[in-house]
Amino acid sequence: MGALLWAEKHRPRRVSEVIGNEEAVAEFVKWMSEWERKAVPKQKAAFFYGPPGTGKTSLVLAYSEERGYDLVQVNASDRRTAEDLRSVLAHATASNAVLGGRRMVLIDEVEGAVMSAESGSVAALTELVDRTSVPLVLIANDVWDQRLMPLRERCKLIAFRRLRSRDIEERLRTIAQREGLRVDEELVKTIAQRSRGDLRAAINDLQAIAVPVTGSRVVTELLESREVELNAFELMAKVFGARSLSDGRGVLTNAGLDIDGVMTWVSENLQTQIKDPKALEEAYRILADADLHLRRASRFQRWELMKYGTALLSAGPGIVKSSTSERGGRFEFPSRIRFLQQTRVERELTRSVLEKVASRTHMSTSKAATEFLPYLRMMMKAGDMGVAKSLGLTEREVDTLLSKAPELQVKHEKPEVETARPRTTVRARRARRG
Numbered sequence: 001m002g003a004l005l006w007a008e009k010h011r012p013r014r015v016s017e018v019i020g021n022e023e024a025v026a027e028f029v030k031w032m033s034e035w036e037r038k039a040v041p042k043q044k045a046a047f048f049y050g051p052p053g054t055g056k057t058s059l060v061l062a063y064s065e066e067r068g069y070d071l072v073q074v075n076a077s078d079r080r081t082a083e084d085l086r087s088v089l090a091h092a093t094a095s096n097a098v099l100g101g102r103r104m105v106l107i108d109e110v111e112g113a114v115m116s117a118e119s120g121s122v123a124a125l126t127e128l129v130d131r132t133s134v135p136l137v138l139i140a141n142d143v144w145d146q147r148l149m150p151l152r153e154r155c156k157l158i159a160f161r162r163l164r165s166r167d168i169e170e171r172l173r174t175i176a177q178r179e180g181l182r183v184d185e186e187l188v189k190t191i192a193q194r195s196r197g198d199l200r201a202a203i204n205d206l207q208a209i210a211v212p213v214t215g216s217r218v219v220t221e222l223l224e225s226r227e228v229e230l231n232a233f234e235l236m237a238k239v240f241g242a243r244s245l246s247d248g249r250g251v252l253t254n255a256g257l258d259i260d261g262v263m264t265w266v267s268e269n270l271q272t273q274i275k276d277p278k279a280l281e282e283a284y285r286i287l288a289d290a291d292l293h294l295r296r297a298s299r300f301q302r303w304e305l306m307k308y309g310t311a312l313l314s315a316g317p318g319i320v321k322s323s324t325s326e327r328g329g330r331f332e333f334p335s336r337i338r339f340l341q342q343t344r345v346e347r348e349l350t351r352s353v354l355e356k357v358a359s360r361t362h363m364s365t366s367k368a369a370t371e372f373l374p375y376l377r378m379m380m381k382a383g384d385m386g387v388a389k390s391l392g393l394t395e396r397e398v399d400t401l402l403s404k405a406p407e408l409q410v411k412h413e414k415p416e417v418e419t420a421r422p423r424t425t426v427r428a429r430r431a432r433r434g
């Protein structure tokens with residue numbers, strides 16, 4: 001597999017290498033031992049759930065590798081229809097006296113099946129759980145979605161939790177040592193803390209700082225962007241949760257983003273939150289107004305106008321959203337939204353990259369887009385082409401990825417009134433004023 005992402009390269013090969021989550025590991029091993037004693041357990045499927053990067057997929061891979069199982073793996077997110085799922089899995093879950101051998105089936109990212117609700121994938125999975133004659137493991141981050149109830153009832157639920165900082169540090173040290181990398185003890189601690197119990201994120205951070213040439217510059221950029229990302233999600237929840245202007249008050253004061261950043265996040269998330277076309281139009285109009293007030297305030301040094309802009313920005317989208325009684329989708333990182341908005345050719349090229357990644361790692365293409373692509377890009381920008389090479393990317397694919405620099409730009413539709421004025425950030429404007 002070559003020098004792919006370290007998270008992949010250092011995936012545990014044996015169950016004893018899976019760190020933390022001792023209870024989950026023990027439960028799973030016990031459940032598997034029932035199968036192995038030919039006493040088919042009451043629940044024929046295990047359902048792993050819990051936050052990302054905590055060892056769910058790794059445990060199944062390590063177990064099957066260690067005990068010599070043939071593992072059939074399906075990502076529910078990548079399968080379009082229930083029919084697809086059925087045909088792939090019907091085969092896999094039937095006992096096969098001819099081929100012999102031990103087999104188990106892993107269906108990862110089950111929430112993907114829920115999203116494609118109309119295709120009946122959950123029903124197909126449920127049927128499968130009832131009929132399987134080999135151990136079946138389902139995995140999802142969140143198992144409490146109402147639509148998963150029929151599955152939940154039939155499965156042995158096994159909970160995974162965020163890993164302890166201490167355990168993450170230890171794993172980082174092991175990996176650094178294996179890679180011949182000397183890292184500062186403080187840095188190990190910092191990475192572990194910021195990972196919030198997500199070992200994949202921690203290993204990715206470690207690998208990113210190990211990029212040659214650029215050295216420590218990448219360190220701070222990467223770690224900062226992770227933190228801003230978290231703050232931004234919290235901020236979005238507040239902005240889109242506002243029901244009145246007073247709810248918006250003070251929301252932006254402690255934001256980890258400057259106002260342009262907030263504007264980008266809000267405007268790029270409008271479409272994930274508001275589906276009704278009339279309401280969406282209204283929301284765009286409000287943002288355009290907000291933008292206008294903010295620009296005027298700085299252009300004419302009329303700082304009292306700032307408050308109109310910030311009020312509209314921090315409460316407007318939420319007020320519009322509440323008028324539609326829509327639930328709204330998940331908030332997305334602006335660069336991911338942009339990924340979805342790329343032109344078709346770019347998107348196809350990026351997709352072919354993602355497929356290469358997905359086929360070499362145990363990720364769905366959508367997970368590869370969020371977990372892998374940013375790092376790949378960062379490494380390539382730092383001049384490290386090793387990973388790109390080992391993936392067998394073509395020149396065009398490399399070009400496409402490199403040209404998609406994730407710079408933040410405000411992209412919502414608005415009347416361009418003052419195009420001649422050079423664009424300055426609100427933070428810069430504030431600095432000038434003070």
Ligand SMILES: Nc1ncnc2c1ncn2[C@@H]1O[C@H](COP(=O)(O)OP(=O)(O)OP(=O)(O)O)[C@@H](O)[C@H]1O
Nearest residue numbers: 007010011018019052053054055056057058199200
């Ligand atoms: N408990 C663990 N022990 C050892 N390595 C781990 C553990 N958890 C995560 N890792 C590391 O992080 C990478 C990703 O872990 P894994 O795929 O198991 O996460 P996951 O829980 O399935 O996450 P997701 O919900 O995002 O699919 C692994 O390749 C491995 O390097």
Ligand SMILES: [Mg+2]
Nearest residue numbers: 056057108139
């Ligand atoms: Mg996984």
